[in-house]
Amino acid sequence: MRIGLFGGSFDPIHIGHLLAASEAAEALGLDRVLFVVAARPPHKTPIAPPEARYEMVLLATAEDERFSASRLELARPGPSYTVDTLREARALFPEAELFFITGADAYRDLPTWKEGERLADYATLVAVARPGYPLEALSAPVIPLWVPEVGISSTEIRRRIKEGRSVRYWVPRPVEVYLERNGFYR
Numbered sequence: 001m002r003i004g005l006f007g008g009s010f011d012p013i014h015i016g017h018l019l020a021a022s023e024a025a026e027a028l029g030l031d032r033v034l035f036v037v038a039a040r041p042p043h044k045t046p047i048a049p050p051e052a053r054y055e056m057v058l059l060a061t062a063e064d065e066r067f068s069a070s071r072l073e074l075a076r077p078g079p080s081y082t083v084d085t086l087r088e089a090r091a092l093f094p095e096a097e098l099f100f101i102t103g104a105d106a107y108r109d110l111p112t113w114k115e116g117e118r119l120a121d122y123a124t125l126v127a128v129a130r131p132g133y134p135l136e137a138l139s140a141p142v143i144p145l146w147v148p149e150v151g152i153s154s155t156e157i158r159r160r161i162k163e164g165r166s167v168r169y170w171v172p173r174p175v176e177v178y179l180e181r182n183g184f185y186r
């Protein structure tokens, strides 16, 4: 079994995440991709609460049988450190080959992550391409993975919602409906 853990704040999840995860699943031959919602990301302060971000990930991943939403970091108190998540995942899936996937931009700060130098002991670290963050800038043990570059971010989505603009096709339709109903980011 080959399992990908796609880590992010998902504030909110968008099609850039979904396309990157799908491409990574195909390229790496993954059986499953868990979207690990960072409840309290160490380097960011999300706007929407963890449970709302998790619900949006559930909605966004419901129709793809390879995908699921993970509560690993919601269940744990304190900052959502990746090393703790990978240790837990190793214990949960002792036989699996694990891949931790996130954007090339996030890995630039890897030396500052908690036990950053230990992460590769638990999983293969994979960086997906993102416009403006050349994969050539990455170094071992991070493995670069080209995916079609989608120049959208959660920040831009939050800005559009604040300005009363549409986010149709930026996020899956059920997430768009959820955001309309709940009023996040207005």
Ligand SMILES: Nc1ncnc2c1ncn2[C@@H]1O[C@H](COP(=O)(O)OP(=O)(O)OP(=O)(O)O)[C@@H](O)[C@H]1O
Pocket (backbone or CB within 6 Å): 007, 008, 009, 010, 011, 016, 017, 020, 102, 103, 104, 105, 106, 128, 129, 130, 131, 149, 150, 151, 152, 153, 154, 155, 156
């Ligand atoms: N359009 C995209 N293409 C490829 N990777 C992406 C894209 N958007 C986000 N990612 C990556 O997915 C991971 C999780 O993303 P995150 O939830 O932080 O979204 P974000 O759009 O970067 O958020 P924000 O704009 O709030 O910083 C990050 O490592 C990020 O680099």
Ligand SMILES: O=C(O)c1ccc[n+]([C@@H]2O[C@H](COP(=O)([O-])O)[C@@H](O)[C@H]2O)c1
Pocket (backbone or CB within 6 Å): 006, 007, 008, 009, 010, 036, 038, 041, 042, 043, 044, 080, 081, 082, 083, 102, 103, 106, 112, 113, 114
């Ligand atoms: O473990 C850490 O110290 C650490 C520091 C920064 C980011 N991360 C993880 O990197 C992933 C992408 O983070 P972000 O902030 O770009 O959404 C997400 O899973 C974070 O939990 C992890």
